[in-house]
Amino acid sequence: MTTIINEQDFIQSIADAVQFISYYHPADYIQHLARAYEREENPAAKDAIAQILTNSRMCAEGHRPICQDTGVVNVFLKVGMNVRFETTLSLQELCDEGVRQGYLNPDNPLRASILTDPLFSRKNTRDNTPCIVSVELVPGDTVDIQIAAKGGGSENKAKFAMLNPGDSLVDWVMRTVPEMxxxxxPPGMLGIGVGGTAEKAMLMAKESLMGDIDMYELLQRGPQNKIEELRIELYEKVNSLGIGAQGLGGLTTVLDVKINTFPTHAASKPVAMIPNCAATRHAHFVLDGSGPAHLSPPSLDLWPDVHWAPDYNKSRQVDLNSLSKEDVASWQPGETLLLSGKMFTGRDAAHKRIQELLSKGEPLPVDLTNRVIYYVGPVDPVRDEAVGPAGPTTATRMDGFTEMMLSQTGLISMIGKAERGPVAIEAIRKHGSAYLMAVGGSAYLVSKAIQASKVVAFEDLGMEAIYEFEVKDMPVTVAVDSTGTSVHTTGPATWRKRIAEIPLVAI
Incomplete structure (x- = not known):
């Protein structure tokens, strides 16, 4: 019997799904993250997880994106061979139209991050299309759809290697994860694909991230095959690295490790590893010809009773409008600051434009003297919002611009997520600057500290334009101080030693 899949039902299902996953974490992620929060002993990591959990609940209640990076959409289709599509569009076009409608939804517009040309113009398509579609024809009369929104921060850390047949997967993972x-x-999960060919291994790694996080249950019942034994071994060894939440050091770096395998050539051992971040976003549904899919929201009872708020007793309040080099020099590694006042935003494209203007001796469109720049590409606001979710982007992408910015613009400090590399740290030390870290995965929570927002330069860059934010008590951590001390080096090193002395237990 042939099943007819209506064009509009398919498009509506994709559109609804990308909205759904933008503000609902999967239940299994929340449950495992809540256990990690209860178990965490590093105060900085525990605070970061508290922000992620609080942000998650706020997004579920407010139907706004978990992360400002609403991702590149990946669609995995298993199309039954007894299915007929009532459409003149290709599967790619059907998926793209669903993504377009979902991302341009006026009630919850999602950030457009996709660029038409990866090499030259890099112009934003403004609707987050095209998406990435993988299709498999299978027996049956339904269309099985798994959809995910994969953020650039985690996607950029994907790793691939052609190992020799006798090489150890565990050794490769343990060498590679610290390099990420x-x-x-983090905390998130690792998806690993082993076998097939290069492209097959990468696809398997990506697909493995669609599965439920079940490490807690696996540890309780014990492994039943060699793959499960390997998953547990990698889970325990990766967590023993002490990287911790946001790289600050701690007990939990990964909540789970997934492994997919496929037969391979006798001379080959292709391995791929892709992480999922704190904004884990995916959904699964089936179309059977009866209409568009319906996704059931998770119960708010799933979220733990965690409600992060600024701690005025333990945090230093900073006035950005009167900030001086002496103030910056007084900040200590790991110290929590609450920022108030005006700051600028700027990401890769804006930094490149600034570089081009400086090289030509032309004036900059904004005065960065004694100012702070926030590495962020915000979501557009709705209703009474000053700005949409506006969490930090990965700071290392701006490392190559750091010396220029600190030596030629008067910039005094920077805000982003994750660690800085040695080139940036040396520039920070040389110029007595500082790098501040906001929590990735808490974009909606961070946006509540932004009282006003306006584009002040490079408007054509869309979300990569330079904005001026006015903030009140925006929470950040001093990640690199003016002497060049980095908590992303000291924190994991301390916790790696501590973890070696305590038994790992199920999270």
């Missing part, structure tokens, strides 16, 4: 830094916003 914290730009993928």
């Amino acid at each position: 830094g914290a730009g993928w916003c």
